[in-house]
Amino acid sequence: QQQVKQSPQSLIVQKGGISIINCAYENTAFDYFPWYQQFPGKGPALLIAIRPDVSEKKEGRFTISFNKSAKQFSLHIMDSQPGDSATYFCAASRETSGSRLTFGEGTQLTVNP
Amino acid sequence: ETGVTQSPTHLIKTRGQQVTLRCSSQSGHNTVSWYQQALGQGPQFIFQYYREEENGRGNFPPRFSGLQFPNYSSELNVNALELDDSALYLCASSLDAGDYEQYFGPGTRLTVT
Numbered sequence: 089q090q091q092v093k094q095s096p097q098s099l100i101v102q103k104g105g106i107s108i109i110n111c112a113y114e115n116t117a118f119d120y121f122p123w124y125q126q127f128p129g130k131g132p133a134l135l136i137a138i139r140p141d142v143s144e145k146k147e148g149r150f151t152i153s154f155n156k157s158a159k160q161f162s163l164h165i166m167d168s169q170p171g172d173s174a175t176y177f178c179a180a181s182r183e184t185s186g187s188r189l190t191f192g193e194g195t196q197l198t199v200n201p
Numbered sequence: 202e203t204g205v206t207q208s209p210t211h212l213i214k215t216r217g218q219q220v221t222l223r224c225s226s227q228s229g230h231n232t233v234s235w236y237q238q239a240l241g242q243g244p245q246f247i248f249q250y251y252r253e254e255e256n257g258r259g260n261f262p263p264r265f266s267g268l269q270f271p272n273y274s275s276e277l278n279v280n281a282l283e284l285d286d287s288a289l290y291l292c293a294s295s296l297d298a299g300d301y302e303q304y305f306g307p308g309t310r311l312t313v314t
Contacts, residue, residue, distance in 0.1 A: 094243075120301045129307070130307055131205070131307045132291070134302060137302070183299070187299070187303055188246050188259070189303060191244050193242060193243050194241070
């Protein structure tokens, strides 16, 4: 059972554009929603995370939007740069399972110069 | 501050063999989680170790086992290797079992032939 579904599978954006990646979750017990960035040959790196008590969190060019009623959250990358080209994973966790993360399938982002 | 390190970087084994992967957690972190990432997929939680005890396990068979040492470094052992075990094995450390933020190492690429 896949508890976190991510879309799209791949995304191509022009430099300066906005990249949007979406995730939907099933388990309402999830209470922590991070996004990870992974470059080829590297481990995932924590990018930004949100708790369900807020609807939006912004850090630099990265914003998470969270819709608790729809059980959806999304990552927006403003002013996308070629250096942002990587695979992005959404994930979810719940307090009762400690820091165990359930990941989405990933989105391969390509930002063209 | 030293980040999460893993060894070896790459490994090739034959079906039926056994393998041991190693992880050193980030300084000050007492919790280590292991994930399996198949090609083109999101990481899947294998298990977590907190203060030398297993603290949660994902949907992996018993031939996947682990250890955590007093210095909080950890090992992942896989017995009776199968072709489907070919994957990137990621180790992540967190400050404590209840800490949501996890920091990943670069991973060990295991190929089973």
